[in-house]
Amino acid sequence: MRTHIHTQRVDVLVVGAGAAGVGAAIGAARNGAKTLLVDAGPTVGGELLTGMTIDGAVNARGELVVGGALTEIIDECKAMNGFVGILNDYRLIRYVCYDPEVMKMAIVKVMARYGVRLLLHTFAEDVVVDGERVAGVMVRNKTGHTLIQADSVIDCSGDGDVAAMAGAAFEMGAEDGDLQPVSIMFRMSGVEAEPLLRFVREHPEYVAVGESDVIRGGRTDKQLVEALYEQGQPCVFFKGEGPFLADAIDRQEMFPTALIMIQPTSTPRKEVCVNATRVWNVDPLKTDQLSATMPPLYDQVWTCVQFLQQRVPGFENAHFSAIAPRLGVRETRRIIGEYVLGDEDVAKARKFEDGVAKGCHHIDIHGRGREQVRIPVADGGSYDIPFRCLVAKGLANVLVAGRCMSATRVAQGTARTMGPCLAMGTAAGTAAALRRTENADVPFRDFPVARLRETLKAQGSIIDGTH
């Protein structure tokens, strides 16, 4: 075998082009860094393209807690009629709904504006470590092997591949090794919102509403489903323990699940995204195990499509329109950073002097079958994510952002949502660009965070001033 190794040099290398990587690449390139974004897949956006809503960006009070790259890509979606709105689920959260087909183009447009270079179909397979520095990341694609050298490397691989290969410590799953289930999202079009909402208004016991005191606002379930009806959008969460879904599971008309969550993706297509499927006892880092989830998940998709068409008003004439481009992984490695975001930090909406991003989604840990933990953030507020959670402990020039950030399992259960992932990415990319111009040799653990916070604020990130 002949192996020729190509080399490339950039200022900032971002590995992984999901929500965090998109934020990181935009943050770095916008601040003048020569930025390369590498992804193993054929496109950019990761879970942003599956049809799910962006959660953790608007708190239960309705305050926007994430700006930066999120604002830019949503503005681009708006310009292409791909924005549905910020909606209230009258359960726990408010979320950002958009058309994932438009999102595909919006992300690429914003990246092109700032000159982000893309390298798709490219897997980061190894690292070259020099003391505390990652001197290079070895990638593999059809061109062959390339060693990419960068001043700063941002690991947005979701799984923390780069940091782990470089020797960073990590934790994974619960103490007993349990991991959240793997799922696949799908979409249905031709859904009539009014009959669906009427059905829910007649049966408040079927759905989850008012699980946050702030969202409930002293209202009864009946008043909350009335508000859902008035909102007029197909935002419905049929709960696994509610009689409608529970009976269907008992009759084996549906598979065991905690939810059928329906959220709008396109008004002209009358399209919704459905989050319902799940296969547990899977270690997503074991590629054979992950791959083996595809047949049962696809079976579940079809079961759920038929269930909705046959049992749920508004879906009688709806049809299956899309399946997510990838299997959905909720948790793998959590890289240990200079600070580990804790259970109380998120639950009590704690703020930090070195906060560089925020999140506000409830603690959301899916379990086996019908299990799901859902705990709201105190007072409908938001928590800060300190810069130290992005600094991989023991590595001088590596940041982590996204679901592989430094957090306890509980804290990751909220910070893994796409709002905070975009915000963490924006902060990490901006820090890497600033490091290059101002503090090239300073390890990230000693990085001047005050300067980073100023830059983030000046560029539209939300760092202060929210509940």
Ligand SMILES: Cc1cc2nc3c(=O)[nH]c(=O)nc-3n(C[C@H](O)[C@H](O)[C@H](O)COP(=O)(O)OP(=O)(O)OC[C@H]3O[C@@H](n4cnc5c(N)ncnc54)[C@H](O)[C@@H]3O)c2cc1C
């Ligand atoms: C079923 C499901 C439902 C969810 N629902 C919601 C929701 O409704 N709202 C919400 O906000 N969040 C939701 N989440 C959580 C959220 O989508 C993810 O946690 C978040 O998108 C993670 O973003 P990320 O950028 O960290 O990682 P990812 O989006 O996973 O992106 C990682 C990228 O890195 C690439 N990559 C990985 N390893 C390598 C490597 N070695 N070399 C090169 N590239 C690599 C991958 O191809 C991928 O594109 C859900 C998650 C799942 C699975």
